[in-house]
Amino acid sequence: MALLEIRNVTRRFGDLVAVDNVSINIEAGEFFTLLGPSGCGKTTLLRMIAGFDLPDGGQILLDGKDLAGTPPEKRPIHTVFQSYALFPHMTVTGNVSFPLKMAGKSPDEIAVKVKEVLDLVHLSDKGESFPHELSGGQKQRVALARGLVNRPRLLMLDEPLGALDAKLREEMQIELITLQRDVGITFVFVTHSQAEALALSHRIAVMNAGRIEQMDEPSKIYSFPVNRFVADFIGRINILQAEVLEAAPDHLRIRIPGMGEVRAPAKTGAARGQKGVLALRPEQVRIAAKIDDVADENHFPGKVRDFLYVGDITTYIVDLNNGARIEALLPNSATGRAKFFEIGDAVKVAWPKDAGLFLND
Amino acid sequence: MINLLNTTRVTKWLVSGPPFLYLTLFFLLPSLIMVVASFRYPGDYGGLAPLFGVEPGKETGLTLETYRFFFSDFIYTQIFIKSFGVAMASTLVCLLMAYPLALLIAHSPRKHRDFMVLLVILPFASNFLIRVYAWMIILGPQSAFSLAVNHLLGWFGIAPVPLLFSSFAVLVGMVYVHLPFMVLPLYTNLEKHDPVLLDAAQDLGANAWNRFWKVTWPLSLPGVYSGAALVFIPVLGMFAIPDILGGTGDILIGNLIKDQFLGTRDWPFGSTLSIMLTIAVLLLAGITAMISRQGVRQ
Ligand SMILES: Nc1ncnc2c1ncn2[C@@H]1O[C@H](COP(=O)(O)OP(=O)(O)O)[C@@H](O)[C@H]1O
Ligand SMILES: [Mg+2]
Numbered sequence: 001m002a003l004l005e006i007r008n009v010t011r012r013f014g015d016l017v018a019v020d021n022v023s024i025n026i027e028a029g030e031f032f033t034l035l036g037p038s039g040c041g042k043t044t045l046l047r048m049i050a051g052f053d054l055p056d057g058g059q060i061l062l063d064g065k066d067l068a069g070t071p072p073e074k075r076p077i078h079t080v081f082q083s084y085a086l087f088p089h090m091t092v093t094g095n096v097s098f099p100l101k102m103a104g105k106s107p108d109e110i111a112v113k114v115k116e117v118l119d120l121v122h123l124s125d126k127g128e129s130f131p132h133e134l135s136g137g138q139k140q141r142v143a144l145a146r147g148l149v150n151r152p153r154l155l156m157l158d159e160p161l162g163a164l165d166a167k168l169r170e171e172m173q174i175e176l177i178t179l180q181r182d183v184g185i186t187f188v189f190v191t192h193s194q195a196e197a198l199a200l201s202h203r204i205a206v207m208n209a210g211r212i213e214q215m216d217e218p219s220k221i222y223s224f225p226v227n228r229f230v231a232d233f234i235g236r237i238n239i240l241q242a243e244v245l246e247a248a249p250d251h252l253r254i255r256i257p258g259m260g261e262v263r264a265p266a267k268t269g270a271a272r273g274q275k276g277v278l279a280l281r282p283e284q285v286r287i288a289a290k291i292d293d294v295a296d297e298n299h300f301p302g303k304v305r306d307f308l309y310v311g312d313i314t315t316y317i318v319d320l321n322n323g324a325r326i327e328a329l330l331p332n333s334a335t336g337r338a339k340f341f342e343i344g345d346a347v348k349v350a351w352p353k354d355a356g357l358f359l360n361d
Numbered sequence: 362m363i364n365l366l367n368t369t370r371v372t373k374w375l376v377s378g379p380p381f382l383y384l385t386l387f388f389l390l391p392s393l394i395m396v397v398a399s400f401r402y403p404g405d406y407g408g409l410a411p412l413f414g415v416e417p418g419k420e421t422g423l424t425l426e427t428y429r430f431f432f433s434d435f436i437y438t439q440i441f442i443k444s445f446g447v448a449m450a451s452t453l454v455c456l457l458m459a460y461p462l463a464l465l466i467a468h469s470p471r472k473h474r475d476f477m478v479l480l481v482i483l484p485f486a487s488n489f490l491i492r493v494y495a496w497m498i499i500l501g502p503q504s505a506f507s508l509a510v511n512h513l514l515g516w517f518g519i520a521p522v523p524l525l526f527s528s529f530a531v532l533v534g535m536v537y538v539h540l541p542f543m544v545l546p547l548y549t550n551l552e553k554h555d556p557v558l559l560d561a562a563q564d565l566g567a568n569a570w571n572r573f574w575k576v577t578w579p580l581s582l583p584g585v586y587s588g589a590a591l592v593f594i595p596v597l598g599m600f601a602i603p604d605i606l607g608g609t610g611d612i613l614i615g616n617l618i619k620d621q622f623l624g625t626r627d628w629p630f631g632s633t634l635s636i637m638l639t640i641a642v643l644l645l646a647g648i649t650a651m652i653s654r655q656g657v658r659q
Contacts, residue, residue: 050564052560052563052564071563072560072563072564073563073564073565073566073567073568074566077564078564078565079560079561079564081557081560081561083555083557085555085557085558085560085561087558087561087562087575087576088558088580089579089580098562098565098567098575099565099566102565102566102567102571103566146565147565150565150566
């Protein structure tokens with residue numbers, strides 16, 4: 001039985017359907033991520049799990065028991081809020097011991113548990129500090145410690161790293177993974193950052209406009225997006241308008257305006273004449289000054305229009321001679337040179353015939 | 362280095378200078394005038410006797426007589442104690458009545474709040490004395506309110522009590538007049554509380570009782586302190602309400618001081634009473650500040 005079962009949950013605000021018939025099963029010990037753009041309903045779903053809001057339809061079950069009649073303070077579920085929501089009038093120790101006091105634990109037990117959890121988040125020396133004396137990262141850790149200290153069945157984190165700068169965010173990501181593994185508590189993590197979701201999660205649910213578009217492991221979501229929204233939202237990708245010319249059992253022959261005819265992997269249900277897009281990751285596209293005709297590759301000549309140098313890799317934007325535009329990615333690891341191509345260079349791009357995905361529009 | 366030191370010193374003076382001047386002019390100097398007056402003799406027809414003898418046999422110069430007089434009759438200390446009691450009771454009742462109201466306003470939709478605050482301060486639009494006289498009618502023996510109260514008491518076998526000209530009427534008047542001074546600082550404070558803190562508390566297992574006493578109340582203490590000060594101090598000096606609503610036994614410090622200046626025309630003793638009042642209030646403020654500093658470290 002799943003730890004948390006969300007069954008056909010719907011929440012409306014007037015005409016707006018903020019959460020639309022969502023069903024999720026979350027297993028004990030899982031690091032589960034809700035990923036989606038701002039306003040897609042992630043917080044609304046969290047608030048219903050926490051008990052601050054009630055579904056208009058559907059059920060939420062914890063350990064098989066319907067939570068409908070249980071108020072937030074009685075649910076063994078804690079939340080780390082985006083703004084941390086630390087109590088400004090309490091010290092770090094006061095904040096972290098709060099849930100234990102509410103649970104009626106003895107002072108001795110409280111002291112032991114608070115010390116344990118502060119060690120865990122590396123804040124042992126900050127017990128007597130007040131929130132306003134802490135840095136953003138430290139506040140984040142206090143909020144985590146406060147959520148974890150009474151060992152909830154489920155810890156929900158609503159965009160907890162959003163307020164941190166990039167470097168700190170990366171450090172906290174690594175700490176979060178370690179922490180979740182060490183304490184063994186189920187995490188439901190909410191973010192609008194696809195990179196964060198891919199790096200942290202065991203499983204991701206990609207949400208859009210209140211609905212779940214795809215739910216799977218990070219590598220599956222990245223490699224096999226089920227539709228254009230997911231493909232576009234996760235990572236950089238070339239989205240090329242396409243029409244099916246021939247749907248063979250082992251491959252597709254498609255036409256891309258401004259490019260020409262290409263081969264793509266087979267797709268069940270695709271039929272001749274069907275319109276859609278070809279989704280192709282830049283790292284699947286090879287770029288070179290000269291490419292010999294290879295039978296198992298699609299290849300086209302073009303000119304470098306622009307490039308994006310980010311240190312370890314460079315993304316080249318190439319205008320094909322036939323008119324289409326495509327992004328190709330090149331690692332800068334070759335010795336002895338800093339850059340491969342200049343703007344205006346004539347190049348060739350190529351990708352394997354079994355790369356890319358044809359997606360319905 | 363020296364230059365920097367000088368500029369900071371100059372800046373410090375520029376910043377603290379005007380408030381310092383202001384306090385000297387409007388607080389320190391008047392207080393000093395009163396201190397000096399309290400050590401002098403009363404004049405023949407009110408006012409103060411001249412400092413240097415003009416006629417032989419007349420009392421001139423400085424004296425401790427008024428202070429000796431204050432401490433020789435216990436009645437004055439008694440009135441002081443009673444006044445502080447009334448001020449504390451008024452402050453407490455104001456707090457009990459204002460807190461729920463301030464919470465209600467702070468939790469109302471933003472667009473309604475200004476209107477509700479306006480309603481709170483609306484009584485200021487009519488004259489203070491008229492509003493106090495209105496209570497004479499409300500509490501008068503033939504008023505519907507009086508009749509209802511006494512009828513109710515009758516059910517419990519209690520003989521009718523006059524409401525007007527009593528300590529009760531004084532308390533009612535004090536609370537009524539000073540309630541807005543408690544509501545406003547409380548509301549200003551409560552309105553600034555981040556509602557997510559209450560969500561967090563509830564999420565972490567706090568029921569409504571604990572959410573109030575562990576989060577809302579401690580965070581509202583600055584508002585409680587300023588509201589209490591704004592009620593307590595004016596009530597201490599108030600003479601009109603005891604005059605109008607109180608009985609003969611409901612004299613407070615304010616009445617006493619007023620009488621010295623306008624009735625008995627004993628300015629030195631009036632000054633003495635005022636100084637004792639100021640000292641008592643400052644002592645109390647100091648004690649409160651010390652307690653609150655120990656209680657909530659910000
Ligand atoms: N209490 C509410 N009343 C009306 N609309 C709301 C309320 N809460 C959220 N919404 C709307 O529901 C949608 C989803 O919001 P939210 O769950 O906060 O999105 P996310 O957390 O994914 O950014 C948004 O369009 C938001 O404006
Ligand atoms: Mg949100």
